[in-house]
Amino acid sequence: MTAAPGVAFSYAYLYTLPSANISRVQELHAQACERLGIDKCRITGMTYNVRGPDDVDASLEVKLAPPLARAFGREGTHAVEAADGMLSSAAIKGTDVGTEIAAAESSASTLAQDGKALDRQISASRSDRQRAELTQQRAALESQRRDLAANVRGQRALLASTPLTFTYRAGASIRSLHATTPLMRAADTALASVEATVSFVLQAIAILFAPLLAIAVLWLSWRWRGRRLWRWLRGPEASD
CATH class of the missing domain: 1.10.287 (Helix Hairpins)
Incomplete structure (x- = not known):
């Protein structure tokens, strides 16, 4: 891409990875830019938003020396994959300046x-x-x-530096996307099925726990006080 004379490129990558790993990967990408030096890479913007345990998004914007842009994006993707993430989309745009x-x-x-x-x-x-x-x-x-x-x-100035944006969002990566054998894909499918089953059981327990607890408390209360109160209200039973 950088070999095209007179064309200014911009790069944009969207990653999906576990919410707990987003801040760490974002920091790794920022450190990679800082190691290149301000003459080759400059951070121009950064965001990080937490709305819930699984609702996290972030972004990192940098400007790179044009010959380094593709390699920087490629290494950034490797860092995401090492953190159980995946590349969801990539866009490279060029303008004939x-x-x-x-x-x-x-x-x-x-x-x-x-x-x-x-x-x-x-x-x-x-x-x-x-x-x-x-x-x-x-x-x-x-x-x-x-x-x-x-x-x-x-x-x-557009030709002198290449803007690159990393966007991160919380989510589950498709582990079998790069699997090379049917056995690996089957193992991934089985693991995903087990995770889904465990998640369903835990959610069902969480939903039913409060009603079951209330029923248990009422039953114990009846066993402890309810019967005596009922006998007292009825009074002594008449004998034949």
């Missing part, structure tokens, strides 16, 4: 020639009114030239 720079420089050259022609006309003019009008035209050309120069500087 080289063509825009060439067009802006050509326009600037034309404006410079027009400016020189106006300078000659201003010097040769004998009329104050005409000289004032030509001076205004010359000022307008100079303003256009400055705008083009600023645009060229901005486009060159």
